[in-house]
Amino acid sequence: MTREEIQRVQLLFAQLQGALKMATLYPPNHPLPREAQRKLLDLLMEHLAAAEHLTYAFVGGLIFVDGIVLPRESLVYQRFSQFCQEQARIGSLTFFPGIAAGEVEALVQFLNQSQQGDAAAWAVQKGLDHIKIGPITRTGKEERELLARGAYRGTIQILRDIETAIQSREALDVEDVGQLRFLTDTILQQIIQDPPLALRLASIRSYDEYTLHHSVNVCVLALGLGVFLGLPESLLRELAVAAIFHDLGKVAIPLGVVHKAGPLDDLEWRTLRRHPVKGADILSRISQGYRLPMIVAFEHHMQYDALGYPSLAQGWRQHPFSRIVSITDVYDAMASRQPHQPGIPTGKVLAYLREQKGKIFDPDLTDAFELMLASFAEKE
Ligand SMILES: [Fe+2]
Numbered sequence: 001m002t003r004e005e006i007q008r009v010q011l012l013f014a015q016l017q018g019a020l021k022m023a024t025l026y027p028p029n030h031p032l033p034r035e036a037q038r039k040l041l042d043l044l045m046e047h048l049a050a051a052e053h054l055t056y057a058f059v060g061g062l063i064f065v066d067g068i069v070l071p072r073e074s075l076v077y078q079r080f081s082q083f084c085q086e087q088a089r090i091g092s093l094t095f096f097p098g099i100a101a102g103e104v105e106a107l108v109q110f111l112n113q114s115q116q117g118d119a120a121a122w123a124v125q126k127g128l129d130h131i132k133i134g135p136i137t138r139t140g141k142e143e144r145e146l147l148a149r150g151a152y153r154g155t156i157q158i159l160r161d162i163e164t165a166i167q168s169r170e171a172l173d174v175e176d177v178g179q180l181r182f183l184t185d186t187i188l189q190q191i192i193q194d195p196p197l198a199l200r201l202a203s204i205r206s207y208d209e210y211t212l213h214h215s216v217n218v219c220v221l222a223l224g225l226g227v228f229l230g231l232p233e234s235l236l237r238e239l240a241v242a243a244i245f246h247d248l249g250k251v252a253i254p255l256g257v258v259h260k261a262g263p264l265d266d267l268e269w270r271t272l273r274r275h276p277v278k279g280a281d282i283l284s285r286i287s288q289g290y291r292l293p294m295i296v297a298f299e300h301h302m303q304y305d306a307l308g309y310p311s312l313a314q315g316w317r318q319h320p321f322s323r324i325v326s327i328t329d330v331y332d333a334m335a336s337r338q339p340h341q342p343g344i345p346t347g348k349v350l351a352y353l354r355e356q357k358g359k360i361f362d363p364d365l366t367d368a369f370e371l372m373l374a375s376f377a378e379k380e
């Protein structure tokens with residue numbers, strides 16, 4: 001879906017909410033609800049002129065459109081999504097080309113009755129040919145998987161937007177960070193219920209958008225380790241945001257250096273090594289509540305023995321979150337196939353982690369990470 005299409009389906013959803021609101025405030029023949037429904041119909045017709053259908057799906061706390069998660073709408077219209085699933089038992093709403101004013105009106109009326117009922121049967125009975133109401137048919141496990149994967153893809157979209165904004169010298173948008181947080185919370189909730197899910201999610205890779213997927217995979221693995229260690233949920237939520245932003249500073253490094261095939265020369269290497277400082281600088285501009293992402297971005301290459309970069313004052317100790325991220329960072333970077341470099345087998349990656357215990361990596365956390373991989377793999 002293009003950016004404009006996404007904006008249109010967001011607008012469309014807001015218009016549906018507007019039409020519902022108007023219908024509760026005014027009698028059916030009042031011009032205001034009529035006008036709201038007409039606008040909704042116009043938007044639907046405009047969208048469906050170029051699409052075979054349009055589906056909004058409600059899955060737990062997330063709202064999807066044609067399989068893409070809408071983070072902002074999921075947050076803003078939580079009550080509606082909950083109502084659809086819990087009271088009306090609606091899993092999805094699909095609109096088809098040819099939709100007419102009467103069908104929009106009937107849908108608005110039905111949704112406003114807010115009583116428990118079989119929505120799907122109702123649509124068939126009313127003869128709504130261009131609106132299909134899908135029931136909820138998922139099991140708990142299927143729902144968890146859908147939610148986690150949807151939220152994973154959503155974080156990629158938001159990170160992409162954040163990168164574009166920073167590259168065009170705009171400040172980090174607090175609303176984007178809030179949505180990212182909402183999605184990482186969603187992922188966290190699923191991992192708490194099904195810890196091995198962390199490994200399944202971390203195996204989603206992209207060759208074209210390596211850095212974005214790497215950021216999310218490092219976050220997911222860090223959450224897996226955090227859950228395995230039994231960290232409290234409040235800390236895990238902070239860990240998620242910190243981990244996802246660990247390489248944010250790379251947006252300020254020329255792409256030619258970040259994606260270079262073959263070894264870097266001296267100057268390029270020095271440039272790349274500035275990404276922790278750059279990342280901390282970008283993250284320092286968001287509010288006080290977000291100090292941990294700044295710390296983790298700054299320290300993730302510092303190493304356990306403090307011999308990494310940037311070089312720091314003597315006695316500086318790496319934050320435990322930076323130690324966690326430094327392990328999941330190297331693990332993901334080695335295990336996944338990057339531009340110009342194939343992935344390395346897990347056994348070899350683990351051998352490297354073991355070899356660097358006490359040097360690059362915190363020994364206890366490295367042991368825990370290895371135990372986690374074994375334990376989750378066993379449960380799969
Ligand atoms: Fe890094």
Ligand SMILES: [Fe+2]
Pocket residue numbers: 214218246247329333
């Ligand atoms: Fe990284």
